[in-house]
Structure formats: structure tokens, C-alpha cells
Amino acid sequence: MNRSDVIVLGAGLAGLSAARDLMNSGVDVRVLEARSRPGGRVEQTTLADGRLMQLGGEVIGPSHTAYTQLVGELGLTLVPAFAGLPGDDVWLLADGRHVGDLPFFDDADRASYERCESEFRRLVASVDPDDPWSHPDAARLDQLSVGQWLREVGATPNVVRARDIAMLALAAESVERTSLLSDLRKEAVTGDPSAGFYDYDVWEVSRVAEGSATVALRMADELGHRLTYGAEVVRVTVSTRGCAVELATGERYTADAIVCTIPVGPLRRIRIDGLSDERRASLDRQRHALTSKVTVAYADSFWARDGLNGTSYAETGMMGGTWVQRDGILSALVPPERQSAFLSTAPGRVHDELLDELVATFGPDARTPQSLMVRRWAVDPFTLGYITSWRPGDVMGVGPLHGTHEPPFYIAGSDQWVCGYMEGAVRTGRAAAAAMLGA
Template identity: 30%
Template sequence: MADRDITRRSLFGTGAALGAGALLAEAAPSAAASGAAPSTADVVVVGAGFAGLTAARELTRAGASVVVLEARDRVGGRAYNHELGGGVISEAGATFVGPTQDHVLNLAAETGVATFPTYDTGNDVYVSGSGRQTYSDTGPTGSAPPDPLLLPDLTTVITRLDQMSTEVPVDAPWTAPKAEEYDRQSLGSWLAANTVNPDFAALAAAATRPIFGAEPRELSLLYVLYYIAASGNETTPGTFERNFDTRDGAQMWRFAGGSQLICQRIADSLGDRLVLNAPVRRISQSGTGVVVTADGVTVSAKQVVVAIPPALAGRIDYQPLLPFQRDQLTQRFGQGTLSKVAAVYPEPFWRTAGLTGQAISTDGPISATFDDSPPEGGPGVVFGFVGGDRARGFAQLSAADRQAAVLDQLSGFFGPAALSPTGYLETQWAAEQWTRGCPVALAPPGLLVSYGEWIRRPIGRIHWAGTETSTYWAGYMDGAVRSGERAAREVLDAL
């Protein structure tokens, strides 16, 4: 089988359990089928996510001929619309957009996709060892829970991380004055040395699981500081708050019709220049050109843009071999471990109880939830992030036990009505053959100083895109779009 998509969907009303192919036939009717793929082009783009499609769009607009080769039977990469019926979708992947993410916002506007505000009226829920409490994100900690026992550590940690992040240049974190000192520490060891209450570690993990799909022990401190610095743009410096918050932060808005719709619109414009079901296996370059070999199709071109996650880029055969530093980068820059679960209800019942649908929990599989209902207000959809150790443990449970654990946790957040959904969805991004983990590639200690300079350095006729290669908003749709624009500029300079 070409792609084991383990997305599960059980709509209780119908009892249907549809495979991803069936879902996608509904969700992506515009995607081109293979067949008469062009065998030459100015540029081959590998991967039809936001990065690759943006590069292809920019190159086409500049007059270059392009062929996009996509491994899956759909476009969108880490953006993927689940069809719930009646035109309602739940985003199984990338969902939110916020201020300073101007590049994806511009692209959405140009492709005719509107934004609408994430539901954020009322109180958030916080569940920890000491019980359940509610709080407003208009308080001084924003979306972070103002746990009174942890508040001193929370304030100190966020203030210090934000301050330290200003020392880290987003285009070259490995050149920061204290790069060596920061890169030899994990976020976990830094937190252990810089917090007072040992219970703070649980709250920190409840943040890194949804943000990174990882535990604090897995993340280089330098990488975390870069990620914070990158949560902004050229005029508005990044902060932890802008990354983590809903209000004025990266979760502020959503796309009407789902984020994947932007990719589908670009795909429509590419017509038969987009080839689906075409995983790229080999890229051979010479002094005169490049030959890209995928299952069932080979394309000759002048330049190539590889717009897939670094770990997957490392699995392509390159002839001649890439410099070993680039290869060793891809041996270490693994994808995060993030699953998304969603429950569907007739109404967003939490709203009438004065809740936003947002919850943060230090216990249970889910670390954070959001209201994912369509802009019309119904049906009610809530989704949760299961990340890091919790995602790895969750995957070992049976499907029934996973669903029971999720619904039990949702009822703890929002009340017993959560136990009676009309639908339940899961997407295990780490098990997707053509993504291998979400939301982003993670730099462990040592990676950025040793290999960071190779993240987007072109190698001959090969240019690198993908959200991991962005200066701002790496890990987000905006970073992917930025990377596609930058790669297109590189290629146009080289053509």
C-alpha cells in the first residue's frame, strides 16, 4: 500500500468507518490525477504542501514551467480537511493563523479563502494534580493557566525565555553569542535548573506536547529560543505569548473551509503540472540539469525544490551524494510526535456553560483542546492535541481505549455531555508515511551548532523548502509559505 493513513473516523450515526481515500475523494475533488505528466520543466517541485505549492505558484507566475510531484493522493501535506458531512470540515492537521503570519494570510486572501476568529469567549479550563479550575485568557498570563502554586515559576520562565530569545538571530541561531551554551542544554535541563517548584515540569510538558509534539528533554534550548524568536516577523519580534496564546496569538483565527482549501485552490491552478501518487525516489544532478525520478514518472529540469520534511528529504537517493553534513542533519532532525483527536457534538455545548472550549491539562492523553466548530456555530467540534510521551503511550492503547480515554478527559474539562459525541476522529501524524511526524522537525541539543547552517543551503541545483527552513514561523503554515517564496526566488536567480 502506498500510504498507510491511520486516520480513524467513526460517525456514530451511520457506523461508517471510512478510509482516508474515501474521505479525500470528498475533500479534494479538485486534485489532478496522474497520467500524462510532463517529462520536462524548468523546475521540479517535490511535495505539494504549503511550501511546495507556494514555490510552484511563484515560479509559474514568474513564467517558469513547473512540475510538482506529490507522494500522496492529495495535496496539503500537514494540512488536511476531514469532511464531517454537509460541507462541514474538521482540520486534522494545520488549523490556526494569527497576527504577523502575513505570508499565509496574503496567500489565503489571494486564493479567496477567508479567515474567521477562533471561538474564544468565556473561560479556559485547567486541569492539574490539584484539580480543575477555570480562568480567563484576558489575564496577565494569557492562555497560560495562572496556577497560583506555579505562577512565580511561570512568570520567571516566560520572561527569561522571551529575553534570551532576543539574542538568537532567526536566520542563523547557531551564530547567537551564547549558541554553544544554549545548544548543549535541553529545555528540560534548563527548566530543572531555573525553576523552584518541581511540579512546574508537568506544566511545561503540557505546553511542549502541543507546541512541538515533544517532551522538554527532547528539545535543544537554543532551538526553543529560536522557535520563540521566529514567532513574529521582521517588524514584530517573536515571543512565547504570541506563539502560545489564542488572543492576539498564533491561534487567533481559522480559515473558512479549512486550511487545506488554500492548497486545493493552488492545485486547481496547476492542472496537469501537479502529479499525485508520485513519491520521489532519486534526484540526479549534473552540470547541465537535474533528473527527478518518482514512482511512475521521471522529469528532467534545470532546478529542483525539495519541499518535504528533512527526515523524508534524507530518504531520497541523491546522485552525486550530498555533502555529508547535509545528510547527517537529516539523520538527526526528526519529526515531532503529535496526534490530533476530535469529538463532534450536535452543539458546542461548552459555550453555553461559559467556556471557550480551550483546556490545558497536565494529566491524560490530551494536553490542550480548542473549539473547532465551523463558523456557523454548529455542529460542535472540539479537538485535542496528544503529543510527546503521551502520543507514544496513547498509540499503544486499543482504539476503544483511546476513544474512551479522550472522552473521559473531555468530560472532565467540559462536563458529562462530552461523553456522548456523534463522531470521533483521530489523526496520528507520526504514522503517516509521507509526513512521519508533526508539527515540525525538532532540533535536539547539539544539532543547530553542528549542522544548522545546512538547513536551507542550496546544493547545486537542489533548493530546500518546507516550514523547517523558514526564518519566521517555522513549524507553521506561514513558515511553509515563506520558505516556498524564498526557494522560488533562489531558483529564479539560478534559472
């Protein structure tokens, strides 16, 4: 029998953040991680020339204050990300390749876009990100897809098309399958009165110079022997008289309380006794967008010689778009809509088709990378997704239990914040630890 004060399930950013704060407050904590490494959806590898290549989460925005504070505590540094790079975007559309501004917009489309974004901004100001359920029109806003709403307020077909292409680049769900209330809530959390449609200059302006996965590795080093790897959880028992965790190996751990940071997809496979039906129903209602990530390393940023910034948007192909991770390294996401073609293709063929798309985007120099790596987060058994996805009706379906706790069972993870990403993991991990210590 393995006994501790608190068991933390999962050694991603959320679990590590919670465990680190508990440890530093004198709590005897044990972290159980199914993988053989820490970090969850942040992971990195070192190339032969010493450059770090990020295979998971990378970038943050100025409203990501919990993550920024943690980076400082760990002695790491933030540097500008891709959003400020000079050069033109590339658009791979159904009618071919285009460089520069959005190619299919005319003056009427631009005016329509501005009107729609102004109305979206007005609605953002009316939503409390901590309590969107209190909005007087919450149910209707949640049932509306972003696409439906755009048409309701008079968006031209090209405006809807542009927003859908933007969602593909983010590997989010289509505007036709995204709750309007969820999108409003996401932008409201920035606290920026000018927040409109998703903007790289708001959400993706900084990265950790030493590598985003280094944040997890530093915390794991601090926790040391308190981490147990290869610990796949199959059953959890929650009780005020004591909690228990059973592993696939049959090994059993006990504690006074549990912090669960396992993503909602894999969590469905775990039997949990002692939670209320309402809590379990809320957790079961959450979704992850099924996404894979592609990272490609070249000797240098050759695209800059052609006046390009490395950012692209793809209406066709498997990738939704690209961005510059750091010098010579491109990142891309395969959106949910394209996972079937991606996952059903032989690995060698996937490699060739990805290079074909990169050549179509950036020219023949893209044919010979130093490295091309894929992380199929959509089917990773301990992730089953990448970012939180909110389809119409999901915000109300998950309900106000979202992100709250049912002591002695505490919940954290990117799923539990407004819109996922690394900030959501750190913010909710530290909040769960604080709630437990307060109790």
C-alpha cells in the first residue's frame, strides 16, 4: 500500500503545477503519470544542431498570467513568437496559391467583416467568462453556431468562408460546429475591450526561449521521487474517509484527497466511484478537438528570402496552415475535419503528402527538411485530443460545475479553463492546489 496526503493524477502542466505548489506548502504529494515522461501535451526534441523542436503546445498571449508567472519562478524567459514576424501570408485555396492579403475579399466583404466583428465585440463585452451561464440569452447564444450567427447578422458568404479557414488553421472545429457562446467566452477572458475574432496578436505572441516543454521538465525535476511514471489509472474511489487509486498493474495508492488532471477523453475509460452523477455528467459532456501536429525543421527560414513570414492558411490538403516555431522550424496542425484522411494514410505516404503541401506553399526548398515529426494527439491514448472543443449546446450542457471541485476530488487541466492551451493547465492546476490548501 502506498500512502500520501494527496494524489495528483497526470503529470502534464496542470498536474505538475498543482503538485509543485502542494509540495512547497509541505503536503506529502504523489503524482501518477501513465506515460514515461512528464509534460502531457507539451513535448520537445533536440535536433542534431542543438535546436529544440516543440511537438506540442508552444505559444501564449499577454492574458496568460498564470503561465507567465510560473515561467518566471522557474528561471525561464519569454521571447516574441511568430505573430510579429515580417512578410506575407500564403493562402492555399481551392483555386490555387495566393500571397498577401485575403485574396477573395472585395470591398463589400471587408465592410461586412468589420460590421460582424463589431457586433461580435459588443457581445463579448456582455459575457462574464467565469459565469457565462448567467447571461440572459445564454441558452440561445450557446445553441447558435458561429456560422449561423454570422449569417444572421448579415455576413457575406466570403466572411463565413474566411472565418472557417481561420478555424482550420487553429485546428478547432468548423464555425458551423462551434458554439457562439463558447467563442464569446473565450475572447471575454482576455479582458481586452477591443477583443474581436481570434487574433494571433492577442493569443500567440510569446514563447519560452528554452522550450515550452522545459517548463514541465523543470517542475518534474523539482518533484523528483514524488513522480511515478508508467502508472496507468483504471479506477478511482473518492470518499471523505479516504481516497484510493488503482493502476492497470493492480498496484494501489491511497490518500486523503485527489487532484485529477487527466483529459476528459481518457478519463471516460476510468471507473470513478464516489462522484455525484451531476459531476460525472458534466465531465462526460466535455469534448476535445481531434488534432495532430506536424513539425518540420530546415537549415534556415528560407521562405523569408521570398518575403514570406511562414504563416499560411490551407483550404485544401491535410494541414490547416503553418506558422514559424523558431528559426528554420515550421509548425502545423491537422484539424479535426481532416483527421480521417490523415490517420488512414500509411506513415510513409503521409510524410510525402505533407512535403507536397509544404512545397505548394513555400516552394521547392521545402522538399528537403532536416526533420519532419508528427504527433498524433487525436489518437494518443492518454490525450485523445488537443484543445477543448465546444459544439453548439455544450456550454449549457457542461454547466456551471465546469472547473469547480467536489472535495476531496479536485479537478484541473486545460479542459477546465475557458479555452485550453497551456495557460488553462497552469491556471487550473495552481487553483486546485490553492483550493485544497484553503480547505
